[in-house]
Amino acid sequence: MCGIVGYIGTKQAYPILIKGLKRLEYRGYDSAGVALISNNRHLNVYKAKGKVSDLEGFAAEKDISGTVGIAHTRWATHGEPSRANAHPHYSSSENLALIHNGIIENYATLKEKLQSKGYQFKSSTDTEVLVQLIDYIMVTNKLDLLSAVQLALQEVIGAYAIAVLEKNNPDQIVAARKSSPLVVGIGEDEFFLASDATPIVEYTDKVVYLDDEEIAIICRGEELKVVDFRNVEMNPEIREVKLNLGQLEKGGFPHFMLKEIFEQPDCIYDCMRGRINVDADNVVLSAVIDYKEKLLGARRFIIVACGTSWHAALIGKHLIESFCRIPVEVEYASEFRYRDPVIDEQDVVIAISQSGETADTLAAIELARSRGAFIYGICNSVGSSIPRATHTGSYIHVGPEIGVASTKAFTGQVTVLAMLALTLAKEKQSLPREEFLEIVKELSHIPEKMKKVLELNHRIAGLSQIFTYAHNFIYLGRGYSYPVALEGALKLKEISYIHAEGYPAAEMKHGPIALIDAEMPVVVIATHNGLYEKVLSNIQEIKARQGRVIALVTEGDNVISGIADYCIELPATLECLDPLITTVPLQMLAYHIAVCKGKDVDQPRNLAKSVTVE
Numbered sequence: 001m002c003g004i005v006g007y008i009g010t011k012q013a014y015p016i017l018i019k020g021l022k023r024l025e026y027r028g029y030d031s032a033g034v035a036l037i038s039n040n041r042h043l044n045v046y047k048a049k050g051k052v053s054d055l056e057g058f059a060a061e062k063d064i065s066g067t068v069g070i071a072h073t074r075w076a077t078h079g080e081p082s083r084a085n086a087h088p089h090y091s092s093s094e095n096l097a098l099i100h101n102g103i104i105e106n107y108a109t110l111k112e113k114l115q116s117k118g119y120q121f122k123s124s125t126d127t128e129v130l131v132q133l134i135d136y137i138m139v140t141n142k143l144d145l146l147s148a149v150q151l152a153l154q155e156v157i158g159a160y161a162i163a164v165l166e167k168n169n170p171d172q173i174v175a176a177r178k179s180s181p182l183v184v185g186i187g188e189d190e191f192f193l194a195s196d197a198t199p200i201v202e203y204t205d206k207v208v209y210l211d212d213e214e215i216a217i218i219c220r221g222e223e224l225k226v227v228d229f230r231n232v233e234m235n236p237e238i239r240e241v242k243l244n245l246g247q248l249e250k251g252g253f254p255h256f257m258l259k260e261i262f263e264q265p266d267c268i269y270d271c272m273r274g275r276i277n278v279d280a281d282n283v284v285l286s287a288v289i290d291y292k293e294k295l296l297g298a299r300r301f302i303i304v305a306c307g308t309s310w311h312a313a314l315i316g317k318h319l320i321e322s323f324c325r326i327p328v329e330v331e332y333a334s335e336f337r338y339r340d341p342v343i344d345e346q347d348v349v350i351a352i353s354q355s356g357e358t359a360d361t362l363a364a365i366e367l368a369r370s371r372g373a374f375i376y377g378i379c380n381s382v383g384s385s386i387p388r389a390t391h392t393g394s395y396i397h398v399g400p401e402i403g404v405a406s407t408k409a410f411t412g413q414v415t416v417l418a419m420l421a422l423t424l425a426k427e428k429q430s431l432p433r434e435e436f437l438e439i440v441k442e443l444s445h446i447p448e449k450m451k452k453v454l455e456l457n458h459r460i461a462g463l464s465q466i467f468t469y470a471h472n473f474i475y476l477g478r479g480y481s482y483p484v485a486l487e488g489a490l491k492l493k494e495i496s497y498i499h500a501e502g503y504p505a506a507e508m509k510h511g512p513i514a515l516i517d518a519e520m521p522v523v524v525i526a527t528h529n530g531l532y533e534k535v536l537s538n539i540q541e542i543k544a545r546q547g548r549v550i551a552l553v554t555e556g557d558n559v560i561s562g563i564a565d566y567c568i569e570l571p572a573t574l575e576c577l578d579p580l581i582t583t584v585p586l587q588m589l590a591y592h593i594a595v596c597k598g599k600d601v602d603q604p605r606n607l608a609k610s611v612t613v614e
Helices: 013-023 052-059 107-116 126-141 145-155 256-262 264-272 286-290 292-296 307-324 359-370 385-389 408-428 433-454 457-467 481-496 505-510 532-543 575-596
Strands: 003-008 031-037 043-049 068-074 096-104 158-166 169-178 183-186 191-194 206-209 214-219 225-228 300-305 328-332 347-353 374-379 392-395 472-477 499-504 521-525 548-554 566-570
Touching: 003 013, 003 096, 003 158, 003 169, 003 214, 013 031, 013 052, 013 068, 013 191, 031 052, 031 096, 043 052, 068 096, 068 158, 068 169, 096 126, 107 126, 126 145, 126 158, 145 158, 145 169, 145 214, 169 191, 191 214, 256 264, 256 575, 264 408, 264 433, 286 292, 286 392, 286 408, 292 374, 292 408, 300 307, 300 359, 307 328, 307 347, 307 408, 307 481, 307 575, 347 359, 359 374, 359 385, 374 385, 374 408, 385 392, 392 408, 408 433, 408 575, 433 575, 457 566, 457 575, 472 481, 472 505, 472 532, 481 499, 481 521, 481 575, 499 505, 505 532, 521 532, 521 575, 532 548, 548 575, 566 575
Parallel strands: 300 328, 300 347, 347 374, 374 392, 472 499, 472 521, 521 548, 548 566
Antiparallel strands: 003 068, 003 191, 031 043, 031 068, 096 158, 158 169, 169 214, 183 191, 183 206, 214 225
């Protein structure tokens, strides 16, 4: 949930750290801070409530010299956003400074113990407890920093990625992780440290992803050393990270979210490249071919996910059951991990996560593996924790997603799920060949149809101005469109702070219809499919109660267009692929309403991109 950056080398650290924090600000933006060992060997810590720009203003007249430092941008867990609760945290001796992503679950017990030893605390955070614990162990046992960190982390219950600076040793950073991502970049006579690779790619393409309970000792002028808690030396794998720096910039768009909405045609093409052949008559996922027997022999699939990924999972359930006739269950990962699910080696668990670091999804994977299930991951971030925790899987290859409200990752996930269902169906021979070929060919045409939808941007922007007054929205859909209704409602509430709910259209009369009046905008996904007549009846029920209907319809529709207050016409596609088309105008609608209301669409309040804490 928070962003970590570190640097040690020959350059001045502060500009590198600040630029890195800005690249990671999507991970948390309620406070920020930096710790530097200055040229005169002082350990300087500067912190500010708010965004990285507020930290820059605060530090403008301070001593920001030094070639080693750590920095942090925070999403609050323990303690409200404030300068006192911002990271880095000093030890009482001011010999140590520490930054931390994660949650120390037993912090209260540790804090009470330290207070009994005379330690005083300036913040409400669990992180300050950890830096004081390391300091206590160092002083009491006369140990070096590495040994103290190893002992301290053995007392800790919870998740963490940490980096520690010691004033008396300006040539070293000690970093460790458990259930929270941490990557070390290896440059020429310099090292970088970060929560993910985005702040590093500008300087090096060589990285090491730390595994759980590994500690990195990053020393100036030395090789990277990685050990475990018992001081057993590891052999870290140096990987090449492939990120285009241009993907991390706005590219002329006012917000990352709008840029990422417009990137979707190219992203979906990239997602399908090498998986759908040039003749568009076959689709192959190598992971399915490699593990064909395990996947085809599954008693059932269980998809675990959170948030937007859960909505993609609902579409995946529909696709797999329809194409493959294999039963599928969809679970919130956060609930799955706690309800003692019935699961065994005959089950396949599909775990979906954009970041590859979602704490609840990782815990669900761990539980499923412990019971013998086969795990298939669907993820965007190469080298992240979920791909390493699964037996096999597929990347969605849509590039880094910086906007907190997911857009291109959702359509990428749906695309991979469609290709997964098609590949399984072909191997299982559960779809007639003519139908299989029709779906594959139409899937290959989706990027071009998305481009036609994006041409509606200015019209949707104008329409959005009408609805900035609204305090509530209802989104309705049926079949494949029900999860799209959920996703459309989520996008609106995430970035505009308007309360919105998605429902299956037929369920409206079982309660939500009581909310309908002339002040209630209702978005209805009413493209021409097998349930068209049913949705038409639902719209008539809304209009009978003076509701205001915004309908997504197929081009050429002249029935619903005569009933709804506003219509957005979309290119026709197959019903099973409709979500890839209908999602895009709902993303634009949410975006433009939020912009009209003056909201920060890329960094909405209380949210962060990568949910690495429970």
